[in-house]
Amino acid sequence: METTWFHERPVSDVRPGDHGLLGYADAEERDRVVGPFVQAALATEEKVVYITDEPAERLPGLERCSLDLRKLKSSRQLRVLSRREACLGRTGAFEPGKLSDTLFRERESAFGEGFRAVRMTMDSTWLLHEPGGPDTVLICEDRVDQAISPSTMAMGICQIDVRRCGTRQLTALHASHEVLMRVDAEFDDGILTIRRIYGPFGLLLRGELDASRHSHLSEHLLRAMASRPREDIHLNVAGLDFIDIGGLNLLAHHAADLPRGGELILDHLRPDVENVITMVGWNRLPRLRPGVRVGGATS
């Protein structure tokens, strides 16, 4: 099971006071969280503060969109601040005090500018390699937290590229955030949830899979397969309580369609759910195999 002493929250459920951590495993995951976060703000009367050296038109949610970015900037609804403007000192080093000032200033001015909320985001991965490394990131997070958590109108997402972050650093970062940001579920009818996962890439299935939900799984599995044609596809089934026999048949069909001998890997399969597979034998499910077991070890 995923360890969750903190709250996991799909990006669409973000609310004022949330200071969320997004540990992303690749650009798609980042874009699927930060994109909707930014777009939801600009679609309503909320302000976006994005600290980055990238130009606005290349940011998640703003790339290839139909919004008039110049107009949004001039109305101060979209604030794309370079790191130098927002948090670097004259020597180019990170200055926590300056970051605090920037965030407070942007937050306080929002109300006067007519916005009902402020959404702030920054990719903090670069801070890992600044002098002081991981500690600097935590100091930064502390400042962001002070600017957001007590507020009834601010929310923020700290982005970290987990591929460039050690396990201990990531654990410390988890501890400094109350909320973990996730991509939105692709399907959720209260019985079955299907969500894209990254690192390893695939889908998370939670709840119960039966014939009335096969077409939804097919649709999202095919999309995932199409987006990564060179990879195995992982299904995190830690939270899957039931899979019907037709579901096994469906997975075998899709596995047979994976290019280049790719496999469909079932991670965290619970013993009570695996029982039906053991009964028929994994050999009858070609190119399907168990991956990480409940509790961790790979078989």
Added chain:
Amino acid sequence: MTSFAPADAEPRRLEHRAFLFGGMDDFLATAVPFVREGLEDDDLSVVVVVKQHRLTALRDHFPGGADDMFIDADAFYEHPVRTLRSYLELVKAKDPRRVQALAEPVWRDEWSERETLEWARYESLINEVFQGTGATALCPYDTSALPKPILEHARRTHPRLVQDGDVSDSRRFASPREFSAGVDRTREFPKPRESEYLPLASHDLHELRRWVGRRADRHGLSAQDAQNLVTAVNEVAANALRHGIPPVGVRLWTEGEDLFCEVGDNGYWSSFSPLAGFVPPKTALESGFGLWTVRLLVDMAEVRAGWDGTFVRLRISR
């Protein structure tokens, strides 16, 4: 000496023979050379699945025999559909060597006639499932101890008989399809005095699973058995909703240790085969995988495809 090698040159042909013997000496007089012949041939892999006291007697003749070659029949013959699956796995694991099996099915006194018939069906299915594997199966039947009907089944389910050192064709042999259809004809489906009924209208079977799960718990099934039953009922119900004709519904009742669950619909399953769901499919992609899995999951699954509808009755004991 009788030779057990297949008589003709056709490769991978199954030899399935009933060995009718009386007493230990008679048993050993045929069983020992059969096992020895297998051990001396590098192309063969010997498996011995017999009752404990015969196992002990045979082992004495083969002190160098590998331990995994000798299997206690009481543990092996546990559930006909599962045993057939395990047997097939074993034969596949030995490939390209051909299996030379001394395989004595277990017949228990406490069984109902129905259960005995299902094991006779198992013997008959061997002819279907292992054709083309080149396996040789010699199935001991103790004529001094077994009731007549079981010996009659042996003659109907084995194309060849071995008795008093002679091999002969069994004139009573019936093809697996014919035998299975005969077994099906003798079945009875008594109506329960009291039962609960859940009509199914929607393809969403979440409510059905909860309904069956709660009753399975109440009956005292283990969590795994309850989950297996739920999976089986769900599969049969999904099929009825997909292929059958409404009304579709599930009837559930208990009888002593047994819990029964019967899914019925108004459709006529015209292409029904008496072998449906008994022959292990190669993969989940083959048709018949669903019903075969259902048969694995419960103690017994009986399909009745009649003019008045299609019914699948599942039984599982606590």
